[in-house]
Amino acid sequence: MSHQIVLHHLNASRSERLFWLLEELGLPYTVKVYYRLPGGAGPPELKKVHPFGRAPVVELDGELLAESGSIVRRLLALKDAPGRENLEDVTGxxxxxxxxxxxxxxxxxxxxxxxxxxxxxxxxxxxxxxxxxxxxxxxxxxxxxxxxxxxxxxxxxxxxxxxxxxxxxxxxxxxxxxxxxxxxxxxxxxxxxxxxxxxxxxxxxxxxxxxxxxxxxxxPAVKKAFERLAKEEEGQKKSNL
Amino acid sequence: MSHQIVLHHLNASRSERLFWLLEELGLPYTVKVYYRLPGGAGPPELKKVHPFGRAPVVELDGELLAESGSIVRRLLALKDAPGRENLEDVTGxxxxxxxxxxxxxxxxxxxxxxxxxxxxxxxxxxxxxxxxxxxxxxxxxxxxxxxxxxxxxxxxxxxxxxxxxxxxxxxxxxxxxxxxxxxxxxxxxxxxxxxxxxxxxxxxxxxxxxxxxxxxxxxPAVKKAFERLAKEEEGQKKSNL
CATH class of the missing domain: 1.20.1050 (Glutathione S-transferase Yfyf (Class Pi); Chain A, domain 2)
Structure with missing residues (x-):
């Protein structure tokens, strides 16, 4: 079974963890990048995704997930993830x-x-x-x-x-x-x-x-995660020009 | 099987949750009460229990548990607690x-x-x-x-x-x-x-x-919890005189 995953990523935020987890699990995902306003707050576009206006937010098969600890738990529960065995079997x-x-x-x-x-x-x-x-x-x-x-x-x-x-x-x-x-x-x-x-x-x-x-x-998953993160931020910057 | 449980309780703190949970689970427990200093910080005695110097801290069969979310999870995992059926079967x-x-x-x-x-x-x-x-x-x-x-x-x-x-x-x-x-x-x-x-x-x-x-x-468990909390705080005050 394949999953539809979208990671809403805010620069310099908790969402960097999700790049690691998704790479480790071997799950394909798309990324939407948001940039902090000059004062540090998240941009208004993030509020359209979720009322908190914060990141990360993850769409998993159409369901909107918020709160880092809870998102990580939900993704670890996908037992069909190809890389699931790279991580602790059952949360201890x-x-x-x-x-x-x-x-x-x-x-x-x-x-x-x-x-x-x-x-x-x-x-x-x-x-x-x-x-x-x-x-x-x-x-x-x-x-x-x-x-x-x-x-x-x-x-x-x-x-x-x-x-x-x-x-x-x-x-x-x-x-x-x-x-x-x-x-x-x-x-x-x-x-x-x-x-x-x-x-x-x-x-x-x-x-x-x-x-x-x-x-x-x-x-390797962490290296890939930070490469992907940098590439997505760079790509989005270009598309905003 | 019976458990040895000590709840280290700081007045006006997160530890009030644990009174509810322990009453609901029907587990016997003893309480040690600490009072905040005039500025609101926890007293130095709490640092002797746990380096964070915060509450709640729970001793469970000799093991020291900290961090509310984690303590609650550990206590809910005691499947032999008499009142376990009063609470959600498996955390969803x-x-x-x-x-x-x-x-x-x-x-x-x-x-x-x-x-x-x-x-x-x-x-x-x-x-x-x-x-x-x-x-x-x-x-x-x-x-x-x-x-x-x-x-x-x-x-x-x-x-x-x-x-x-x-x-x-x-x-x-x-x-x-x-x-x-x-x-x-x-x-x-x-x-x-x-x-x-x-x-x-x-x-x-x-x-x-x-x-x-x-x-x-x-x-009923919540009523008992707040009665016990009040009684323990009152008792400790008297013993400090």
Whole structure:
């Protein structure tokens, strides 16, 4: 049985995980690319796909799927996917933990930091009305204080948890097995951001976390995923000219 | 087979869900109560239980479980729980969606609002150093602007999604069935906050959402859960005197 799959992809977003999963599963898919507005928000076209206006959204045989953890679960349930055996057979406790923890804990701190960073800049640029020089300085000071002392401190604790788990499971994935699972697919997004994305150099990252990322990047499906992602973004840019 | 269960409960936190689930499952459990510090953070004693310093944490037969979605999944997997039949038999797609969506989407907006509200107050009270009257006003203006225009707007869209789903599944739970499931247990926390907690009166809440909450509150297990919660908090207060 073949499936009709459309991946609605927003640049620099959680949708990069789905490229990995779809390549790993060996499922053919088409991609629709959206670009963030200058302020970082998703474009209005994304709201036409799904009221949240966020990415990823996946169409699976005509059904609209949202929410990363839930989309990954649904795609892993396609037992007829040619590459299904490349991934953890049945989602175990470890994978399920990291899948929930990734968005429910780690990303809440990362995302709040990004939100405060972006929105304080917008506010200082006048999005909330005119602001004095002294007010400007205070809002900047507050944003720095909360992202560093409150959110940064919490993020650090969470990154140490990742490192401790991987160090205690040498050579394994977040599934606790030799094959990546639900938890690994979810963790790609925040961990990649620490090495190659918006969080590069902002946190101390341990050797076991680095080893996980290197091992993931060496997988043929991941290489294909990032090639496809780059090609789709480039192609869409051209078609928009 | 009987299980040894300890629920580490922080007042006004996500751990209230676990009272519901444990009562519904008919599993005996002991409770350890922690109280938030005046600023809202968890007390240092919670860090001794788990490095995150957050709640809930559940000890299940000697194993330490964290992360709400994952804890709920683990407890639902105890097929020998006397009340297991009160809940959705096997977690279906709908329940799994709401379980991920609850923390991964809705709560990220709710929590960022609470974070900005609490931390801006702390900052204005001097947590980040002295601040001028004009700086004070600007930080307050920024906090109001971002929680109302950015986070409030997103939260509203998400509450409309809840209402739309429940209205399309009259009389059903978030499981899509006649029995509550994983998604319902997770959704108790944010929905209760809209009617009886910190978000009361702050958002328009639709009739289908209200009907869900009334139906949940009428369940004997939920009544017992909130009675037990109140009793445990009260008991611990007395023992601290």
């Amino acid at each position: 406790d470890d994978s399920a933990f990291w899948s929930h923890w990734c968005e429910g804990s780690l990303m809440t701190f990362f995302q709040a930091s990004a939100l405060i960073g972006g929105s304080s800049q917008a506010f200082l640029a006048g999005a909330g009305g005119p602001i004095s020089e002294e007010g400007n300085k205070s809002v900047g000071d507050y944003a720095t204080w909360v992202t560093t002392n409150v959110l940064g401190a919490q993020s650090k604790v969470h990154l140490q948890e990742i490192e401790a788990y991987l160090a205690a499971h040498p050579g394994k994935y977040f599934s606790g097995t030799d094959k990546p699972g639900e938890g690994d697919i979810l963790m790609l997004f925040p961990i990649r951001s620490l090495f190659e994305g918006s969080r590069k150099g902002k946190f101390e990252v341990g050797p076991a976390t680095k080893a996980w990322f290197d091992k993931v990047k060496a997988r | 797609d709908d329940s799994a969606f709401w379980s991920h969506w609850c923390e991964g989407s809705l709560m990220t907006f709710f929590q960022a609002s609470a974070l900005i509200g609490g931390s801006s107050q702390a900052f204005l009270a001097g947590a980040g150093g002295p601040i001028s009257e004009e700086g004070n006003k600007s930080v307050g203006d920024y906090a109001t602007w971002v929680t109302t225009n950015v986070l409030g707007a997103q939260s509203k869209v998400h509450l409309q999604e809840i209402e739309a789903y429940l209205a399309a599944h009259p009389g059903k739970y978030f499981s899509g069935t006649d029995k509550p499931g994983e998604g319902d247990i997770l959704m108790l926390f944010p929905i209760r906050s809209l009617f009886e907690g910190s978000r009361k009166g702050k958002f328009e809440v639709g009739p289908a959402t209200k009907a869900w909450f009334d139906k949940v509150k009428a369940r």
